[in-house]
Amino acid sequence: MEKQLIEWFEWFHKNPELSYEEYKTTARIREILIQAGVEVLPFELETGLIAVIHGKRKGAVRALRCDIDALPIIEETGLSYASCHNGKMHACGHDFHIVAGIGCALLLNQKKDELAGTVKVIFQPAEESSLGALKILETSVMKDVERIWGIHADPTNEIGVLGIREGSVSAAVDRFVITVKGKGCHGAHPDEGIDPVPAAAAIVQALQTIVTRNRNAFHPALISVTRMEAGNTWNVIPETAVLEGTVRTMDREDRILFERRMKEIAESAARAYGAEAGVKWIPGPPAVSNDTFMVEKSIQTAKACGFDVVPEETSMGGDDFSFYEEKVPGCYIKVGTGRGQLIHQPGFKVDERVIWPTVKYLVNLLND
Numbered sequence: 001m002e003k004q005l006i007e008w009f010e011w012f013h014k015n016p017e018l019s020y021e022e023y024k025t026t027a028r029i030r031e032i033l034i035q036a037g038v039e040v041l042p043f044e045l046e047t048g049l050i051a052v053i054h055g056k057r058k059g060a061v062r063a064l065r066c067d068i069d070a071l072p073i074i075e076e077t078g079l080s081y082a083s084c085h086n087g088k089m090h091a092c093g094h095d096f097h098i099v100a101g102i103g104c105a106l107l108l109n110q111k112k113d114e115l116a117g118t119v120k121v122i123f124q125p126a127e128e129s130s131l132g133a134l135k136i137l138e139t140s141v142m143k144d145v146e147r148i149w150g151i152h153a154d155p156t157n158e159i160g161v162l163g164i165r166e167g168s169v170s171a172a173v174d175r176f177v178i179t180v181k182g183k184g185c186h187g188a189h190p191d192e193g194i195d196p197v198p199a200a201a202a203i204v205q206a207l208q209t210i211v212t213r214n215r216n217a218f219h220p221a222l223i224s225v226t227r228m229e230a231g232n233t234w235n236v237i238p239e240t241a242v243l244e245g246t247v248r249t250m251d252r253e254d255r256i257l258f259e260r261r262m263k264e265i266a267e268s269a270a271r272a273y274g275a276e277a278g279v280k281w282i283p284g285p286p287a288v289s290n291d292t293f294m295v296e297k298s299i300q301t302a303k304a305c306g307f308d309v310v311p312e313e314t315s316m317g318g319d320d321f322s323f324y325e326e327k328v329p330g331c332y333i334k335v336g337t338g339r340g341q342l343i344h345q346p347g348f349k350v351d352e353r354v355i356w357p358t359v360k361y362l363v364n365l366l367n368d
Contacts, residue, residue, distance in 0.1 A: 001106065002356040005099050008032065009355060010081035012095040016070030016088040019126035022047040025068050025098070029123050032102055038109045041120075043139040048125035048132070050141050051101075052118060053108045059117025062366050063141075063148040065321055066101030067094045067127035076346035092343045093153025096335075096350045096358075098123065100151060103359035108367060119366045120145060130173055130284045133320035137327070147294055148330045149365060150321040151358070155343065156313065157336030159354045162302045162361075164333055165312035166295045171220070171248035172255050173284035173318030178203060178266050182275040184239035193237050197230050199273035200241035204228065206269050210261045221249045221258070222316060248316040250287050285320040291329035298331050298365060305361045 008028075017025050026047045033040055033051050041050040048068060075082050075089040083089045090096075105121045120141060126132025136142075154163055180200045185193025204225050215221050223245065230241035247262070249255045263279045270277035290312075302309050312334050321332050335358055338351035 001103065005103050005355050005359065006352050008102065009095055009099040009352060012098050013079070013090050014081050014084050016083050016085060016090045016095070018072060018088060019069045019129040019132060020047060022068050022125050026123070026125075029068070029098065029102065033105060036106050036109065038105050041141065043141065045125075045135060045139070048136065049123050050136070050139075051105045051121040051123070053105060053112055053115065054118050055115030056113045057116040059115075059368070060146045061118045061120070061144045063120040063122055063145045063324070064101060064104060064362060064366060065122045065124055065148060065150040065324060066097040067124045067132070068098050069094060069126050069128050069132065071128055071344060073344070073346055077349045079349060089346065091345060091348045092128065093337060093348075093350050094127070096153050096337065096355065097151060099355055100358045100362060103355070104362040104366065107359065107363045111363070111367065115367055127320055130318060130320050133285070133323040137323060142324065142327045145328055147291070147328055148324045149294070149298070150319070150330065150332045151335050151362070152319070152332065153337045153343065153350055154334035155337055155340045155348060157310065157334070157339070159336055159338055159351055160307055160357070161336035162307045162309050162333055163312035163336070164290070164295055164298050164302065164309055164331070165314070166290050166292050168250040168287045168289045169312050169314055169332055170288040171250055171316045171318050172287045172322075174247045174255065174259070175282040175284060176245060176247060176262060177280040177282070178243040178277055180241045180243070180270050180275050180277045182239060185237050187235040187237055190237055194274045195237050196239070196241040196275050197237070199270045199275040199277070200228060200230065200243055202273065203243060203266050203269045203277065206265045207262060210258055210265070214257060214261055215254050219249075219251045219254050220314065220316065221251070221254050223247050223258070248318070252286070255286070285318055285322045286326065288319050288322045288332045289325060290331045294329055294331035298333060301365045302361060305357070305364055307357070307361065
């Protein structure tokens with residue numbers, strides 16, 4: 001099976017599809033599973049699917065989340081099986097996640113006489129949108145699941161190393177759009193209008209005081225203003241300016257604090273310049289937080305399978321795996337895939353030698 005998994009991995013890598021467009025990916029996963037006699041649940045999903053393996057013995061219902069979408073990146077790996085679609089690339093390791101999930105499903109299906117309980121393998125679309133998990137949660141797949149695991153490729157560690165840590169391991173991901181409204185006028189006569197640009201600049205500076213003055217200094221958090229836009233010509237003061245960016249927090253209370261303080265600061269700072277400001281807060285997934293019991297089990301199983309375990313690096317990046325954790329306890333594990341370019345980079349690649357050990361680990365982890 002190891003050789004077959006590598007062949008499938010190369011096929012998925014060559015044929016990346018972006019979020020909510022994973023039609024061929026879904027069809028290929030379905031084809032492989034059905035040919036192997038693995039049951040696919042009949043949920044009506046445009047992309048993505050759920051495989052289920054029922055053990056012959058009584059036991060808990062567990063789940064494994066494997067995301068399947070790619071990124072809009074031009075690949076620069078030089079691999080013989082590089083992306084066939086210019087501008088699309090599996091630059092986050094989801095092709096590896098797919099075949100790890102397939103291998104796990106196939107092996108567990110072969111061992112279902114020994115399997116206690118039920119395992120669901122969730123092939124989830126659109127993780128890169130931060131909201132793809134919600135498509136799965138619109139179904140009833142999680143109604144009987146008692147715990148869930150997720151994995152992610154980690155190019156900061158060598159093969160044979162797993163990163164596992166109790167508690168928060170990635171941040172809540174929220175987006176904001178601030179619209180500052182003034183009064184447009186000729187650039188030579190600013191006194192006849194209300195310039196939104198200095199008001200917007202003041203807001204950008206003032207927002208950072210939430211990080212430096214309002215939250216606990218031991219709580220990881222950040223605000224990044226990533227877009228500032230105003231006007232369309234050189235000699236006219238515009239009526240509006242727009243700021244856009246992201247807030248990342250680990251603590252639930254901090255998330256509430258940042259939203260409240262952002263609105264207060266934007267509105268009051270704009271008012272000081274005679275302008276008005278409105279804040280649109282667009283919530284994304286909450287922080288990923290690993291369950292204590294599941295972490296202990298994951299570490300014990302890893303060591304029994306010959307893996308080295310290191311503390312999982314805390315990241316201000318996010319993952320919609322956290323939406324599942326709002327339903328049941330979860331554990332999100334980083335799998336060393338060989339040191340190299342980081343995820344979301346054009347040169348990122350997964351060493352194929354990691355596939356088979358990961359499959360065996362997941363089978364042991366889920367077969368309890």
